[in-house]
Amino acid sequence: MMRYAAVFGWFTAAYFLSYFFRSANAIIAPDLSRELSLNAADLGLMTSVFFGAFALAQIPLGLGLDRWGPRWITSGLLFVGAVGSVIFAFAPSFELLMIGRALLGLGMAGALMGAMKIFSKWFHVNQFATLSGLTVGIGSSGALVAASPLAWFNEAFGWRWVFVGGAVITVFIGAAIIIWTRNTPPGVPWTGSTDTGGGVQEVVRDRRFWHIVPLDFFYRRHNVCFSKPVGGAIPVRCDATGCRSGGQYADCAEPRRNLRRTDLWLACRPGGHDAGNDCKRYIVY
Known part of the structure; x- marks a missing residue:
């Protein structure tokens, strides 16, 4: 342990x-x-x-x-x-x-x-x-x-x-x-990949990847209307709150059926926007 x-x-x-x-x-x-x-x-x-x-x-x-x-x-x-x-x-x-x-x-x-x-x-x-x-x-x-x-x-x-x-x-x-x-973990050998880029091409061709990219690109767009102290503190506190609950929900979600449902649920939670970006990556991948 x-x-x-x-x-x-x-x-x-x-x-x-x-x-x-x-x-x-x-x-x-x-x-x-x-x-x-x-x-x-x-x-x-x-x-x-x-x-x-x-x-x-x-x-x-x-x-x-x-x-x-x-x-x-x-x-x-x-x-x-x-x-x-x-x-x-x-x-x-x-x-x-x-x-x-x-x-x-x-x-x-x-x-x-x-x-x-x-x-x-x-x-x-x-x-x-x-x-x-x-x-x-x-x-x-x-x-x-x-x-x-x-x-x-x-x-x-x-x-x-x-x-x-x-x-x-x-x-x-x-x-x-x-x-x-x-x-x-103990008893499990490490088998490193020798891939030289084929995996990257596979990810780029996956349409689910392009569903997530815009979310990350505009990740902090909601900060612009706040003063610097408030704009910095609010998202950090939201991260700390939303990522914990969002991760728990993502573990319980059935990946394909609950991706959109997860997004809607996270939007109603404290820190949901920040947690949603992270947790949707985990559900998809």
Whole structure:
């Protein structure tokens, strides 16, 4: 039982870090602007680099997870993220900030998909959506830590030491994944895939994939009408609430017949929009 808890706990912690790092720039932006003379365009570009690296990594990430497993891929990427955090922490220029931020995006790219992959190996299919929903819900609270708590640490120690501390924690979680988790449960051998892209083509040709893409593309469109503090806090709290209940419902749903019913039900739940996007992926795939 402890091994199952370790798998869930350490991969959820990795996703928590991913959410923290992606949200941290909003709090430290005034300090970056003052210390390195950055304007709004610089800050926006630097923030977008994280998401650009994160997105570009996803297809090779999937191939790597299938071949070598989440234990090695997720932990290895976390170490890359730790290097990025250190570079960001000590960067004397905008260019090095960009490099650090890009490495952070790359390093956090494997957190969620690594968790999904290892859950599919360790847990029963009827538990998959519930555990995935819990991971997204708990991990999303990393954005809350990147709000007031980060502001307190930033005021007390400065933004550079915040990212040094983040690098240390990232290395610790990456090492914990290597030491205390395995790609498969005891007695089950790991059989890595040698697919070089055929699986990607199969997914792209599946019409169900194109039903989900628009939901993710417009995932945060409902934030635009709120102030920054409210726009950040509401969806995170919704994630934490809706993903848990949405995952439980998705595990109970009969995939083909209940996909639309799940969507309607989630729309009436707290956090339903956020949970719906995630849980429909689990039902379909």
